[in-house]
Amino acid sequence: xxxxxxxxxxxxxxxxxGALQARAAQSEFRAYWVDAFGEGIWxxxxxxxxxxxxxxxxxxALVVQVGRRGDCFCNRAAMPRTQQSDVTAPPYDPLDSLIxxxxxxxxxxxxxxxxxxxxxxLTPPRDQNHVFxxxxxxxxxxxxxxxxxxxxxxxxxxxxxxxxxxxxxxxYMVRMYTSVAAxxxxxxxxxxxxxxxxxxxxxxxxxxxxxxxxxxxxxFQQLTGRTDEPLPSDAQWLSWRRDQITSIVRKVYVETYAIxxxxxxxxDTITYGYGPATQGGWEATRTYREVxxxxxxxxxxxxxxxxxxxNYKREHFTxxxxxxxxxxxxxxxxxxxxxxxxxxxxxxxxYLNFVGNSITQxxxxxxxxxxxNSAVGWVGYSYRTPDCFTNGSPECKPQRSGDxxxxxxxxxxxxxxxxxxxxxxxxxxxxxxxxxPWKAAPTTGHLAGTVxxxxxxxxxxxxxxxxxxxTDALVTxxxxxxxxxxxxxxxxxxxYKVFVPDDARVTGKRVQLVTVAAGGxxxxxxxxxxxxxxxxxxxxxxxxxxDPMEAEELPNGER
Numbered sequence: 282x283x284x285x286x287x288x289x290x291x292x293x294x295x296x297x298x299g300a301l302q303a304r305a306a307q308s309e310f311r312a313y314w315v316d317a318f319g320e321g322i323w324x325x326x327x328x329x330x331x332x333x334x335x336x337x338x339x340x341x342a343l344v345v346q347v348g349r350r351g352d353c354f355c356n357r358a359a360m361p362r363t364q365q366s367d368v369t370a371p372p373y374d375p376l377d378s379l380i381x382x383x384x385x386x387x388x389x390x391x392x393x394x395x396x397x398x399x400x401x402x403l404t405p406p407r408d409q410n411h412v413f414x415x416x417x418x419x420x421x422x423x424x425x426x427x428x429x430x431x432x433x434x435x436x437x438x439x440x441x442x443x444x445x446x447x448x449x450x451x452x453y454m455v456r457m458y459t460s461v462a463a464x465x466x467x468x469x470x471x472x473x474x475x476x477x478x479x480x481x482x483x484x485x486x487x488x489x490x491x492x493x494x495x496x497x498x499x500x501f502q503q504l505t506g507r508t509d510e511p512l513p514s515d516a517q518w519l520s521w522r523r524d525q526i527t528s529i530v531r532k533v534y535v536e537t538y539a540i541x542x543x544x545x546x547x548x549d550t551i552t553y554g555y556g557p558a559t560q561g562g563w564e565a566t567r568t569y570r571e572v573x574x575x576x577x578x579x580x581x582x583x584x585x586x587x588x589x590x591x592n593y594k595r596e597h598f599t600x601x602x603x604x605x606x607x608x609x610x611x612x613x614x615x616x617x618x619x620x621x622x623x624x625x626x627x628x629x630x631x632y633l634n635f636v637g638n639s640i641t642q643x644x645x646x647x648x649x650x651x652x653x654n655s656a657v658g659w660v661g662y663s664y665r666t667p668d669c670f671t672n673g674s675p676e677c678k679p680q681r682s683g684d685x686x687x688x689x690x691x692x693x694x695x696x697x698x699x700x701x702x703x704x705x706x707x708x709x710x711x712x713x714x715x716x717x718p719w720k721a722a723p724t725t726g727h728l729a730g731t732v733x734x735x736x737x738x739x740x741x742x743x744x745x746x747x748x749x750x751x752t753d754a755l756v757t758x759x760x761x762x763x764x765x766x767x768x769x770x771x772x773x774x775x776x777y778k779v780f781v782p783d784d785a786r787v788t789g790k791r792v793q794l795v796t797v798a799a800g801g802x803x804x805x806x807x808x809x810x811x812x813x814x815x816x817x818x819x820x821x822x823x824x825x826x827x828d829p830m831e832a833e834e835l836p837n838g839e840r
Contacts (some may be wrong), residue, residue, distance in 0.1 A: 300783065308589070309647065309712045310626045312342035314393065318681070319665045322375040323368045331664065333380045338691040339457020339708040341388055343469050344547075344660060347376050348394030348457055350401060351412045358454070359460040360638075363410040363462035380466050389714055389814025391469030391547060392461050396454055396529070397428070398474055401439040405608040410793070412453060417441060419832070429493040430482070431513050437478035437491070445477075445525035446497025446742065458533045462540050469545035470537060476526060476551065476574035485513040489573050492522045500763065514762045523573040527584075528762050534584040535729045536767040539802040543720055547587035549628065550576040556611025563615075583619045583621045583771045586717055589660050590616045592646075593630035596638035597676070613646060617654040622771075624720060625660040631690065632666035633674065637700040640693050643707050657715045661690075719771075729768035730805030731783055732761050735789070737809065739765030743784055745807075750778040750794055772797045779805045788812055 313335060315321045320326050322345060335343060347353055353360040355367065355376035356718055368375060376392065383390050400406065400413040408414070416426040418435055428444035429435050443450040458470050477491040490513040498510060501521050511518035534546050553567035553573050560566045563577050579585045591613045594605035609629075616625045627646035631639045639661070648657040661667070668686040671676035693700035694708040701707070719725070728747065732740045744757040745767045756777065761767045779792035787809035797803045 282288070282802070307570070307712050307830060308715045310342055310624075310660075310714055311338075311340040311708060311712060312344050312389075312391070312658070312660045313338075313340060313664040314343040314628070314662040315343055315664045316662075317346040317354055317363075317509055321345070321665060322347075322354060322379050323365070324357050324377055325369065325373070328375070328379050328382050331379075333384055334386055334664070334687055334691065335383075337367050337688075337695070338631070339711045339821070340696050341712060341714050342391060342468070342660075343379070343383060343388060343664075344391045344472075344549075345376075345379060345839075346395075347394045347594070348706060350395065351399030352406070353461070354455075354467065355461065356463040356789045357460075358391065358761075359456040361406075361411050364407050366453055368628050376461075378765070380428055389468040391471045391545065392465065392467045393471040393574060394457055394461070394471055395444065395473050396457075396475040397442040398437075398440040399443055400441045412443070413441060413728075414452070416443075416453075423447075425494070426453070427494065428478075429489055430480075431485070431490040431493055432482060432599075433493075434574055437480040440478065442478055442491075443494060444494035444497050445529055446492055446522060447494050448496070448498060448500075451525065451529055451762065452764055453528055455532045455536065459540060461479075462537045462544050467544060469547055470533065472530065472533075472546075473546035475530060475548055476572040476688040477522065478666045479570060479572065482513075487567070488514045488570050488819050489518060489522065492525075492573075493520075497522075497525070500741065503577070504760075519570070519573065523569075523575055524760075526573060527579065530579055531582070531584045531768050531770070532628060532712070532762070532766065535727050535802060536771060538727060539729075542723075542800060545586045545717065545720070546584070547589050547626075548576060548585055550588055550590045551588045552592045552612040552616075553607075555608050556615045558615070577619050578618055580625075583622060583719075586623055586720065588616060589628045589656075590625070591628045591630075591662070592616075593628070593633060593662065594642075595630070595633045597640055609642060611643065614650050614658070615654055617650050618652055620654065622659040624715070624717065626654045626660050628660045628662060631661040631668055632672040633669055633678065636686070636689050636693050637667050639668065639683050639690065640701045640707060643694070644703065647707070724774075725727065725771040726774055726797040727768065727770045727802045728772055728777065728779075728795060728797055728805065729766070729802055730807070731765045731781070732767070732807045733765045734807070734811040735808050736788070737808075738808075739763065740786060741765065743786065744782055746782060747772070748780055750776050752831070753778070774799045779807065781807055781809065786812055 301745050320327055329662055350361040354363050354375040380390050406775055418427050426447050427435050427445050428442040445451050479491045481490045530631045537544050544602055551568040551572055557563045557566050568574050580588055592609050594609035596606050598605035613627055628641045643659050646656055646659045667690045670681045671683045671686045692698050732743055742765045744758045747756040759767055776796050779793045789810040791809045793805045793807055795803045795805050
C-alpha cells in the first residue's frame, strides 16, 4: 500500500514539477503544544525524544507549558519550581535543557504559562513561597488575591484562580511572564487562560459571573462612583473586567519588549461554538461575553504578535446543532480576517481527531480564505496526545500509545499516505519560521510609565492622555492600572506630550514631554501632588518576583 502511494506521489511531482518546490520554499509557523501533565520535558531523555519527534514531523517550533499551576518547570522565575515528583531534580532545569537542544536543531521555543489558575487542590503546595500559600483563600483582606464568583464560590471546578481586578495579583501575573523572558533565551511567551473561567451559573446565562474579589469590586466602585455590587450582566462591570485582562496582556507585551524585543508574544485564545458571523458579531460571542477575552481587540491594538485560536473541533462532527466542522471553518475565517498588523496561526485539536481528519484541518488552516487572507501557520494540541486513539475518545477504539500515533501523524504530515490524497504532503519539507516585520525592522515604538503622587503612591485608574506637543491634538489615552502604570504601543517615532487631565485627586505638575524611537520603549513618570489623601498604597512585596525594568542589573540571572 505504501509503495503504491509513493508511486502516485512521484507521478504527481513529474506532472507538476513546481508543486513540491513551492511547498518546500514556504515559510510557516509549525508547532506542537507540549503540556506539562505527562511526557515531554520532565527529563533529558524526554526532551531529546521531543526534539527528534518535532524534526520528524517537519515542525519548527514548540509551545511548551512551563507554567502550570502557579509553578514553573524551570529554576529561575517569579514562580517556584514545580513540585512534580517525576521531574529530574535540580540542578536540572527543564526549560534550559529544552532551549539548548531545540535551538541546536533550529527549533523555536515558546514558553507557555497558565495565567490565572494557580492551584487545584485542597492540599497546599509544599513551597511556602508559592503564591497560593502567600495570597490564597486562607488570607484575608487585600492579601487574598483569589477570584470569586457572584455566589461566593472561590473555585472554578477544582481550580483556584488569581483575580485580574486585584492590582497585586495582576502584577504578579505579569511577573510570571517577564521573569521567564529575563532569565531564559526563549523565542516567545505564550498566554493561556488569560481570561475569566468557565463554570458560570445558569441564573445569568451568557455572561461571566467571576471577578468578585472584594478588592476588584471596590476598584470598580471607585472608578464609577457606584456603591452597589454589580450584577454579572451589568454592562459597565462586564467592560471593566474585560479591561483588566487586556491590561495584563498589554503590560506583558511592553515590558517584555523592553527586556528582549525579539520575544514573540502569543496567546491561546477561545473559539467557543460557532464563529462570530453565526453568533451575531464579535461582541455577541461567548469568547467576548462568557470569558471576557477580547482577543480581536488585542490584535487590533497590537499587543499580541501571534494569535493562536484554540479551534478545538472534531472534523467528523457534521450534524447540526453541533456541526464542529462548520465551527472550525467559521473561526478560521474570522481569525484570518482579523489579524490587523499582526499574525495568526490556527490551533487544532489533534487529540480529538483521527489522523486523516487532522491533516484535513491542517490544509484548511493553511489555505487562504476568499478574501485572500492567510494564517502564518498551524499548532497542534498536543504532542502527548496526537490523535483521538491516545485520548480515549468513545469513537476511537482501541487506544494506542502516543508514540505510535505520533509516528502516524508525522508520516501523514510529511509523506504520501492513505491519510491524505493531496500531493505533495502538507509538510513535505521543512520550513522556516516566518519573519515578523514589526519585530525585525520596527517602524514604531512604545511608551510606558507611571503616575504616582509626589510621595510615591500609585494613582489607580487615572486618565493618561498622549497628545501632539505642537497642536495638542489627542493621539490616544487610557486609565492607569492599580500600580499607576499605563502603556501605549505602536506610536510613530517623534515627540509626545504625556498629560494627566484635571482630576479630583491630583494637582500640580501633570505634564511630561517624551521622545519615542522606533524599536524602543520610551518612559514617563508623572508625580503630581495628591488632593485630600494619598490614594492607593504600594503593594507589599511578599510574593517572589522582581522588577522587569531592573532585569539588566540581575547578575547571572539570579533573583
